[in-house]
Amino acid sequence: TGSTQPQRMLEAVQKNATKGDPESVFSAIDYYGRHKEWAMNVGDEKGLILDSVLTEVNPSIALELGTYCGYSTVRIARLLSPGSKLITVEFNPAFAAVARQIIAYAGVQDKVTLVEGPSGDLIPKMKERFGIKSFDFVFLDHWKDRYVPDTKLLEDCGLLRKGTVLLADNVICPGAPEYLKYVRNSPRYESRYFKSNLEYSKVEDGLEKSVFLG
Numbered sequence: 001t002g003s004t005q006p007q008r009m010l011e012a013v014q015k016n017a018t019k020g021d022p023e024s025v026f027s028a029i030d031y032y033g034r035h036k037e038w039a040m041n042v043g044d045e046k047g048l049i050l051d052s053v054l055t056e057v058n059p060s061i062a063l064e065l066g067t068y069c070g071y072s073t074v075r076i077a078r079l080l081s082p083g084s085k086l087i088t089v090e091f092n093p094a095f096a097a098v099a100r101q102i103i104a105y106a107g108v109q110d111k112v113t114l115v116e117g118p119s120g121d122l123i124p125k126m127k128e129r130f131g132i133k134s135f136d137f138v139f140l141d142h143w144k145d146r147y148v149p150d151t152k153l154l155e156d157c158g159l160l161r162k163g164t165v166l167l168a169d170n171v172i173c174p175g176a177p178e179y180l181k182y183v184r185n186s187p188r189y190e191s192r193y194f195k196s197n198l199e200y201s202k203v204e205d206g207l208e209k210s211v212f213l214g
């Protein structure tokens with residue numbers, strides 16, 4: 001049953017994962033995405049790179065652009081220290097509805113605030129709505145043509161500080177060429193490419209890690 005892919009993914013989590021166990025939740029999604037139906041989660045291979053960058057940064061306040069079904073939301077939230085928070089932005093209400101249930105099933109809902117709407121409208125409201133000074137970590141995984149405008153918006157809204165780490169998914173596939181040019185040519189970023197593969201595939205993809213220099 002389940003008419004949409006997100007709903008089928010939620011069913012797979014409810015069937016195969018253990019409530020309150022984040023690892024079992026994203027593993028169930030990986031199994032589904034690899035063996036049942038390809039899905040645009042960051043996945044297990046790029047997920048290990050995400051884990052290592054997160055462990056290094058240990059953010060108190062993190063932002064995710066592009067929740068989808070909450071796979072990376074759960075992956076990030078499970079590694080946050082007590083009291084740390086993740087704000088995740090999703091444009092698509094159907095995706096957000098499933099993500100809320102997957103986040104709750106994993107038991108990480110207390111660390112996560114899911115906000116629905118266009119990132120371009122929400123970013124300028126972050127300070128006033130959530131009392132944020134600046135983000136320690138940003139995971140970009142939404143529309144690839146929004147990576148540059150939203151990064152510029154985060155800069156202009158004073159939401160980045162010296163040392164903030166941006167990690168961008170899909171810089172090769174589907175690709176974010178303008179974003180790579182932007183962060184690699186800007187004196188305000190120290191950028192590094194982590195070569196990997198597109199989720200559940202042999203096609204090359206990778207993550208670009210960029211440290212804001214202030």
Ligand SMILES: O=C(NCCCCCn1ccnc1)c1cc(-c2ccc(F)cc2)cc(O)c1O
Pocket residue numbers: 040041042065066067068089090091092117118119141142143144169170173174198199
């Ligand atoms: O489009 C992607 N993500 C954005 C989804 C919508 C975001 C909505 N939103 C949320 C907040 N503001 C806006 C994406 C695509 C692919 C892919 C790769 C190969 C292929 F053949 C087809 C697709 C792989 C990913 O890993 C992705 O992330």
Ligand SMILES: [Mg+2]
Pocket residue numbers: 040041042141169170
């Ligand atoms: Mg992605």
